[in-house]
Amino acid sequence: KEKIEFTTEQQALMRVITDAYNKHQIPQDVTKKLLQDQYSTEENFLLLTEMATSQVQVLVEFTKNIPGFLSLDREDQIALLKGSAVEAMFLRSAQALNKKMPIGHTEVLEERIHKSGISEEFIKPMFNFYKSIGELHMVLEEQALLTTITILTPDRPYVKDQPAVERLQENVLDLLRKMCVLHHPQEPQYFARLLGRLTELRTLSHYHAEMLASWKVNNHKFTPLLCEIWDVQ
Ligand SMILES: Cc1ccccc1NC(=O)[C@H](C1CCCCC1)n1c(-c2ccc(Cl)cc2)nc2cc(F)c(F)cc21
Numbered sequence: 001k002e003k004i005e006f007t008t009e010q011q012a013l014m015r016v017i018t019d020a021y022n023k024h025q026i027p028q029d030v031t032k033k034l035l036q037d038q039y040s041t042e043e044n045f046l047l048l049t050e051m052a053t054s055q056v057q058v059l060v061e062f063t064k065n066i067p068g069f070l071s072l073d074r075e076d077q078i079a080l081l082k083g084s085a086v087e088a089m090f091l092r093s094a095q096a097l098n099k100k101m102p103i104g105h106t107e108v109l110e111e112r113i114h115k116s117g118i119s120e121e122f123i124k125p126m127f128n129f130y131k132s133i134g135e136l137h138m139v140l141e142e143q144a145l146l147t148t149i150t151i152l153t154p155d156r157p158y159v160k161d162q163p164a165v166e167r168l169q170e171n172v173l174d175l176l177r178k179m180c181v182l183h184h185p186q187e188p189q190y191f192a193r194l195l196g197r198l199t200e201l202r203t204l205s206h207y208h209a210e211m212l213a214s215w216k217v218n219n220h221k222f223t224p225l226l227c228e229i230w231d232v233q
Pocket residue numbers: 026030031034044045047048051052055089092093094096097098109112113116118208211212
């Protein structure tokens with residue numbers, strides 16, 4: 001049985017990232033809204049654009065707490081945010097669906113998302129991703145670290161100083177590897193499976209603009225922030 005030791009730096013890094021992740025939850029819990037009422041496709045589209053807009057704001061605040069992020073080149077910070085915002089939103093959505101809920105609530109939530117106005121072709125890949133995240137039974141720290149690793153992806157478009165981002169990401173990867181051994185001692189491949197989900201996440205995120213454009217509503221109105229970040233309109 002491998003004894004897991006965390007350095008003082010790693011303990012500090014874990015606390016900072018977990019606290020930031022907890023603090024920057026999405027203000028109004030979309031799952032509560034979706035469980036309360038069945039909305040029209042128009043209302044759902046509006047809800048999605050509101051959620052996605054607030055999620056970008058939350059993401060910006062979260063990244064400010066990632067040690068070293070603010071020391072990166074300013075334009076690289078923007079490139080990392082722009083490159084990870086959609087993935088972070090799908091990760092957050094997956095975690096929302098897989099949260100422990102009273103009996104029957106998850107089924108209602110799934111049904112409402114199926115009927116929300118999203119076009120059929122995207123339902124399957126999206127729910128496949130949500131299920132594959134759910135099967136991992138990630139603890140909160142792993143969710144926070146996985147989101148951080150997604151943000152600190154060096155090969156995003158327009159990143160100039162990739163090695164600087166790699167150095168930050170490596171620290172978080174080291175920490176996540178140890179957390180996986182600590183929380184899933186029976187599954188030596190757990191860390192690799194976790195990172196494999198990031199590939200699935202990137203593939204799903206390629207469709208986001210199409211998913212929005214094909215939403216069953218007459219006019220697709222976006223906020224200025226979403227136009228910036230989500231490559232829509
Ligand atoms: C949960 C969150 C947090 C932060 C930001 C965004 C969101 N996401 C949303 O608000 C939308 C809602 C929106 C309202 C209609 C139903 C889906 N949403 C999506 C989604 C579907 C398709 C696309 Cl293109 C994007 C997202 N998957 C979800 C899974 C969930 F379990 C859930 F509760 C909400 C989910």
